[in-house]
Amino acid sequence: DAEITQSPRHKITETGRQVTLACHQTWNHNNMFWYRQDLGHGLRLIHYSYGVQDTNKGEVSDGYSVSRSNTEDLPLTLESAASSQTSVYFCASSPRTGQGRVEAFFGQGTRLTVV
Amino acid sequence: AQTVTQSQPEMSVQEAETVTLSCTYDTSESDYYLFWYKQPPSRQMILVIRQEAYKQQNATENRFSVNFQKAAKSFSLKISDSQLGDAAMYFCAYRSAGVGADGLTFGKGTHLIIQP
Numbered sequence: 001d002a003e004i005t006q007s008p009r010h011k012i013t014e015t016g017r018q019v020t021l022a023c024h025q026t027w028n029h030n031n032m033f034w035y036r037q038d039l040g041h042g043l044r045l046i047h048y049s050y051g052v053q054d055t056n057k058g059e060v061s062d063g064y065s066v067s068r069s070n071t072e073d074l075p076l077t078l079e080s081a082a083s084s085q086t087s088v089y090f091c092a093s094s095p096r097t098g099q100g101r102v103e104a105f106f107g108q109g110t111r112l113t114v115v
Numbered sequence: 116a117q118t119v120t121q122s123q124p125e126m127s128v129q130e131a132e133t134v135t136l137s138c139t140y141d142t143s144e145s146d147y148y149l150f151w152y153k154q155p156p157s158r159q160m161i162l163v164i165r166q167e168a169y170k171q172q173n174a175t176e177n178r179f180s181v182n183f184q185k186a187a188k189s190f191s192l193k194i195s196d197s198q199l200g201d202a203a204m205y206f207c208a209y210r211s212a213g214v215g216a217d218g219l220t221f222g223k224g225t226h227l228i229i230q231p
Contacts, residue, residue: 033218042206042224043221058218102165109158
């Protein structure tokens, strides 16, 4: 079965360190997204990609970057981790508009703690 | 930009009863999709139901149904015969149907408690 997986599931890091969260999908979806989930805010879009070599900033992109070198992977990098980036991070993928199902499929989430 | 509002941070219902979760949204677009996602304590985001804006008929999935009022920009979720396994956070989400606008905009969520 197709799936979307994130790693690690939990991570603790120190302020100022660079951190990369992995996301891998086998749906062959063009679209991939990174969201963060914080109490009282729901899920907010960090970065997204509509295909290989395409990346775009979302609502809360400061301090984060992504790269898309293939269809399957969209790693999220925190360049210099800050305590404000303590959160649960979700990766999602979806087909391009007009390619059938419209819903997004989510990974299991990564709980990141910055100390 | 689109916004999604869930005005009920928390709802409580007795097992086997019916509960309705509210969602309103703001958009200038005429074609879009709406979703309800469930997030149990496992943290997994699970699609409950989706609605295409061009469809007048309300979507249903077993015990879950929606009341989609396009003119009022309202999209409520009704859960019938509530079960303990329905306890979760529920998120309403919007997606444009336009090309190049495929991301989801989420509400802040409603925490649903099921009383045994």
